[in-house]
Amino acid sequence: MMVERYYFFHHKPPAATLEILAFDTANTMRRLVSLYNSLTDAEILKLCNHTINSKGVVYLNSEQECFLLNLACAERLGELDIAAASVSQLGRKCSDAGLNQFDFVYADLKAGMINTRKLQFGSRSVLKSVEKMEKLVSATGKLHDAMVSLADMEASEKKVQHWKALGCKNFGYKNQVSVENLCDQIAFQRKQVRHYKEVSLWNQTFDRTVRLMVRIVFIIYARICSVFEPYISGLPKNDQNLDDCYCLLEHRELYQNNCCLTNRVSKSGPISKTNKSGPIQFAPVEDEIARNNRVWMMAPPSTVGGSGLSFRYASVIMFAERCLHSPGTIGESDREALYEMLPERLKEKVRKKMRGQWLKGEEWEKGGDGRSPAEGWREAVEEIMKWLMPVARDTTRWQAERSMEKQRHDSKPTTLLLQTLHYSDLDKAEAAIVEVLVGLSFIFKYQKRRRQ
Known part of the structure; x- marks a missing residue:
């Protein structure tokens, strides 16, 4: 006692x-x-x-x-x-x-x-x-x-038992064997669940x-x-x-302790820096992903991410790569869809660049050295895409890692924002995209003319 x-x-x-x-x-x-x-x-x-x-x-x-x-x-x-x-x-x-x-x-x-x-x-x-x-x-x-898997199997079992209880005419010997196999699978799956719960x-x-x-x-x-x-x-x-x-x-x-964050001037790169223009405000689709990421929220309006365009521009760049390397898979409707993805400001930049390059192209054809203008454009576009494409890929990778976080079972290091378009200078990024899109347009133009 x-x-x-x-x-x-x-x-x-x-x-x-x-x-x-x-x-x-x-x-x-x-x-x-x-x-x-x-x-x-x-x-x-x-x-x-x-x-x-x-x-x-x-x-x-x-x-x-x-x-x-x-x-x-x-x-x-x-x-x-x-x-x-x-x-x-x-x-x-x-x-x-x-x-x-x-x-x-x-x-x-x-x-x-x-x-x-x-x-x-x-x-x-x-x-x-x-x-x-x-x-x-x-x-x-x-x-x-x-x-x-167990939940799916048990749901299937309930359906089969329901059909059997209703006396379905088509429920014959083969179906009976299938039900027995399903029961065996469920029993095994329950053992698996018990095992994984233990370990x-x-x-x-x-x-x-x-x-x-x-x-x-x-x-x-x-x-x-x-x-x-x-x-x-x-x-x-x-x-x-x-x-x-x-x-x-x-x-x-972060910005207060480093002067380079507010006065970033780069003298390198193939595209000359244009004058800064006002920020573009879009309703960013990535709000849910970046809600708890303070570094994400700190990107100023002069950056691609600060204008809410990171993922959109990454998609445009990756689509442009397909146009460059797999043109046979891209139809006219696809190119129109690509153009519609662009903000109005970028569309205007593309149109302006196209008008200027169109005249140069005609002069080139008249007094050229026999080399197709398409070859020059292809070389220029490929050179830009060598350094632009990795940043676009990392942008989509960053998004995928965060949006699928609860489904991930691996513990590999994740992509950093500095590798993405998020903190990219907006004018420089847009200038690069314009060069690529105009170049692709002229490549298609001359290739189409050659086939005719």
């Missing part, structure tokens, strides 16, 4: 597990692993030696490393903030009081009140934690797929899961500080002791 009473008063109930919250948790965990992978030595070398020096990024966005690295730093910090907010929300369900208060701990971390020097990125124990997270994310993704985040406790992610949040933040501090000058300073934490870059101060 005494034993039973002791057991009643002192036995702890089993710790709560994530269960249905496993899928949102897996998304947060995948984001953290992706962030971790984006900060490896190989990825940082790629960023510093290749990405920020690529021709399209240098010409359209900036040739100032401090600007581009500030963008990279700020975007990665923004992504970490979003992940940390999700971890904090999950931490409120933990039994550990310290995990309940993770939002305050994270604020202290960013305020430089926590020593991060002892957090070693890439250590054996950290890599072990990251590997464990990857396995949990993968298993949770498989659980999701298995549960969807995935579904069966993990809140405390264990949050504790694992909190450690990686600290590691990532410390890594961002150590990686970007040597390259970025003018980080905000205050009266606090910031010796242990460098990268306290606030998004709103």
Whole structure:
């Protein structure tokens, strides 16, 4: 009797597990692993030696490393903030009081009140934690797929049983065998679901899961500080002791701390810079994707993204590539649709450029050296597309990675905004697009004339 009473008063109930919250948790965990992978030595070398020096990024966005690295730093910090907010929300369900208060701990971390020097990125124990997270994310993704398949099978079974109950005349021996096979498949699928629940985040406790992610949040933040501090000058300073934490870059101060952000002048590039004109305002379709991305919202009106044209211009450029390399797949209606995608301002630029080049083309034909004008236009367009196309591809890739985020099971590093058209100078980007479209128009013109 005494034993039973002791057991009643002192036995702890089993710790709560994530269960249905496993899928949102897996998304947060995948984001953290992706962030971790984006900060490896190989990825940082790629960023510093290749990405920020690529021709399209240098010409359209900036040739100032401090600007581009500030963008990279700020975007990665923004992504970490979003992940940390999700971890904090999950931490409120933990039994550990310290995990309940993770939002305050994270604020202290960013305020430089926590020593991060002892957090070693890439250590054996950290890599072990990251590997464990990857396995949990993968298993949770498989659980999701298995549960969807099971739901489809059970729905099919209900339909068949309904037909059978109605005494359907066509329900013969073959259908009976199919029903038995379906039942076997459902039984097997239920075993699969039970297995994946055991090995995935579904069966993990809140405390264990949050504790694992909190450690990686600290590691990532410390890594961002150590990686970007040597390259970025003018980080905000205050009266606090910031010796242990460098990268306290606030998004709103991104422009204030770097003169190159407001006075970006590039002397390189094949197209001369025209006078700045007023911003174009469109209802951007990407609002849902970029709602929580502060770096996205900071693009000024003089940029493609600040005018709400990033994805539209990326689509135009990629369509132009098809016209250049696969003209047989493009009909007259497709070219008209492409033209209608353009804002009115860009249409006017194309028409103006066409009128001027038309006269030059006629003079070329009269006194030319026998070389088709189409060849010259093709060379010019191909040269521009070499550096314009990668930026357009990265723009669509950035969008796809964010719009399909909850469906992603991989933890590869994501594309950065500095690689896209978002921070591209609007006039330069439009001038390049005009050159390409006018060039394609003349290529089609001369090729059509040659066939006649």
